[in-house]
Every structure is written in structure tokens, then in C-alpha cells.
Amino acid sequence: MRAVVQRVESASVTVNGEIVGSIGTGLLILLGITQTDDDLISERMLNKIIDLRIFPDESGALNRSLLEIGGDLLIVSQFTLYADCRRGRRPSFTNAAPPEYARTVYEKFVALARQRINRVETGRFRAMMDVASVNSGPVTIILDSGELF
Numbered sequence: 167m168r169a170v171v172q173r174v175e176s177a178s179v180t181v182n183g184e185i186v187g188s189i190g191t192g193l194l195i196l197l198g199i200t201q202t203d204d205d206l207i208s209e210r211m212l213n214k215i216i217d218l219r220i221f222p223d224e225s226g227a228l229n230r231s232l233l234e235i236g237g238d239l240l241i242v243s244q245f246t247l248y249a250d251c252r253r254g255r256r257p258s259f260t261n262a263a264p265p266e267y268a269r270t271v272y273e274k275f276v277a278l279a280r281q282r283i284n285r286v287e288t289g290r291f292r293a294m295m296d297v298a299s300v301n302s303g304p305v306t307i308i309l310d311s312g313e314l315f
Contacts, residue, residue, distance in 0.1 A: 167200065167271075167310075168308070168309065169198070169215060170195070170196040170307075171215055171307045172299060173301065173302045173304070174191070174300055175301075175302045177240045178298050179298075180298070181289070181293045187242075188240070189285060192238030193216075193232055193239055193240070195239060196247065197275065200248055200261055201261075201267065207315065211275070212282070221234070238285040239283050240289075241289070242289035242295065243292075245268065272291060
């Protein structure tokens with residue numbers, strides 16, 4: 167599992183001109199899923215993300231987590247995070263999970279997030295999405311479960 171985590175003032179996802187998910191202060195998660203991802207990896211990745219101390223405290227130091235500030239989550243599935251660009255000019259996506267499997271893992275990840283975070287919004291799986299965000303900082307963190315666990 168790979169995640170690009172961006173601290174945002176706001177973020178939204180639009181599909182065919184319709185906003186399908188939007189948040190205020192919180193985290194935008196672009197989530198890539200591979201064939202070996204499972205419930206345990208999902209839980210560990212979610213816990214890592216929501217516990218990251220990347221929000222400022224009263225002195226401006228990055229000392230607060232999403233949980234501590236009561237922030238929102240916007241979770242967007244993005245298979246292109248598993249692009250292999252080592253050969254040629256066209257990326258290969260063979261390391262991304264097949265759509266049916268990825269959907270299951272993604273939906274479980276979202277369900278876990280909804281158990282822990284008050285406001286969780288999503289994109290639309292397998293849709294062409296326009297993602298807009300107002301990055302705060304900017305703070306952007308890239309996580310890979312293969313390097314974390």
C-alpha cells in the first residue's frame with residue numbers, strides 16, 4: 167500500500183462536474199493498493215497516517231495528529247501510485263492490484279477510517295476524478311507499507 171498524505175486547509179473531488187467528496191482542515195490521502203495488501207496492512211497504514219504529528223501546536227511546532235485536532239479525511243483511490251517507469255515512456259501498472267481486489271481493500275480502509283475519524287469523505291472508485299486541494303504548509307508525506315512494516 168502506498169499513500170501520498172497531504173495536510174490541507176480544504177480538498178474536494180469532482181466527478182462529471184459533481185462534487186462527490188469535500189473536507190475542511192485535515193488530510194487528503196491518495197491511496198494506491200497492490201496485490202499483497204490486506205486488512206492488517208490497511209489498519210497499520212491508517213493508524214500511521216492518523217497518528218502522524220504533522221499539525222502545528224500553539225507554538226507552531228508539528229506536534230499534533232489528525233486525531234488530536236479533530237480533522238477530516240478525504241481518501242482517493244489512485245492506482246497510478248504503483249506506476250513502474252523504469253522502461254520506456256509508458257508506465258506499467260502491473261504492480262497495482264486488480265480493480266476488484268483493490269476496491270475491496272479500499273472500501274475496508276475507508277470503513278476503518280470511519281470508525282476512527284468523525285468526517286471521512288471519498289472519491290469515486292475507478293472514476294475519472296478532478297481532485298482539488300489547498301495544501302497547508304505545504305506538508306506532503308509519502309508512505310509505503312513495504313518500508314514501514
